[in-house]
Amino acid sequence: MASSVRRINLGSQGLNVSAQGLGCMGMSAGPYGTPKPEEDMIALIHHAINAGVTFLDTSDMYGPFANEILLGKALKGGMRERVELASKFGISLANGKLDICGDPAYVRACCEASLKRLDVDCIDLYYQHRIDTSVPVEVTMGELKKLVEEGKIKYIGLSEASASTIRRAHAVHPITAVQLEWSLWTRDAEEGIVPTCRELGIGIVAYSPLGRGFFTSGPKMVENLSSRDYRKNLPRFRYENLEHNKNIFERVNEMATRKGCTPSQLALAWVHHKGNDVCPIPGTTRIENLDQNIGALSIKLTPEEMAELESYAFADAVKGDRNDSILGTWENSDTPPLSSWKKSTN
Template sequence: MAAESNVKMPRIKLGSQGLEVSVQGLGCMGMTPHFGQPKPGPDMIKLIHYALNSGITFLDTSDIYGPKTNEILLGKMGELKKLVEEGKVKYIGLSEASPSTIRRAHAAHPISAVQLEWSLWTRDAEAEIIPTCRELGIGIVAYSPLGRGFFSSGPKVVETFSEVDFRKRLPRFQPENLELNKSLFERVKDIANRKGCTPSQLALAWVHHQGNDVCPIPGTTKFENLNENMGALSVKLTEEDMAELESIASADAVKGERYGPDIPTWKDSDTPPLSTWKAAA
């Protein structure tokens, strides 16, 4: 495997707080058991180094991935220590935050980025959250921009799920909804064929074309998928292309909620009033 790809990732200022990142990041959740069986650590470290050598500077992780093991994996490459030494770890971000929570947090300390699910089949953030972020100058980090793999291979993606893959529990991947969502994938695939790209590249390009304050973080554990994702940067969409995609991916075109009732989202994230907080001991 080559030490680096032939794609050099451009960089953007994400929001108004000076946070500079690559225009596309790498979601690392799938590298550890959150998506099923853990991937070989040495292989994942090679993939991370490959991404860094390709110009990707945004690696998305969390303490709940694994849990804990995802951050340990990233810590083995020593990049976090390097970032601290360079004085670059100094920004605050939120994930799945409601508009009111975003405003309240931003008033206490400038928020650099808000992470939310945004893709052709998850667009509920467009009504209030995206406008709130843009009003306040907050960057947008779009996770699951490929619909958790749906726009890579359509309904067939469920055939790759292991028994412990949490996607097996998600409403949109249940048989009754998946069959109805199939038509969305087929229409995206038709447009991709006309554009000379893959469906996943088209879906990712749609997110990129939302604005220069957006950084999608498609996750992968494979070199070929990483290269394909980076190739989405070369897909140029016209206003007509965007309008066509948005018309077929309207809110009522997707069947099933994105999570079950046991998983909270930004709709459940309003911060309790200060009057209800107990003073620290």
């Protein structure tokens, strides 16, 4: 199968990936509700790889653990050599309680466990999934640097880190990519984090580029969510805010009709046009949606069309925070100074 998915250099450390990745979280039990049939998801992953979408994104907390096991099975039989595999550590659900940890011993234990579940010798890109606000990032990075030196991971990433945290981490060992939420209606990273990444030569991985599914079908998407899907409780999807936010979808949909594409393709094309250093990782559990997402790569937007799209979803036009109060605690996080850790460990 000829690939229509171009390749990009993600960051300046040597990682080359498909310009669009595949977020795998929704394939397994977790925030989006019930797990999908394993056989179907493996077929989807193989279809993505054969179509040229080779940058696969998972985490130890997806499931938890089930998603890494799924990818391990999907990458058997020579598939591993064809992909760029990204996983994450840092969010623990021990005893049903959400906890964030960046302690060195925890970092190492998570990496070793992920390698076993994925059944690989090395993880291409290993992210700190959320920043531990009690552990200096230099301490966490020190252990990640050791894992690179030992050949257990190739490149290091951060997710939901502040600009200052990114700078401090990068000073210990080069950061290859920062993963952040970026879509038409989530643009807070553009002010400080994106420019910092570009200054330091760090690639940008955009998660939830379709507004957690909102730009696929608007309010209908929320109506069709299962009772176990955490998105039902996100502020932007609550009725009083959704009634307002549906206007954004309707305007995007109108423009998509003019462009001869779907609203999700248009929203995804907008992310692609934000720079050649940006790789969105839309998630899906359906082959037809995956193919549709790939189609976004061929949509061309003029500067005027980009500006028009952005006028629909400027900050004050969107009602509701992007996360609930608990997850919002770890948005674009800072860590304490290294001196505080030295004092506390003496």
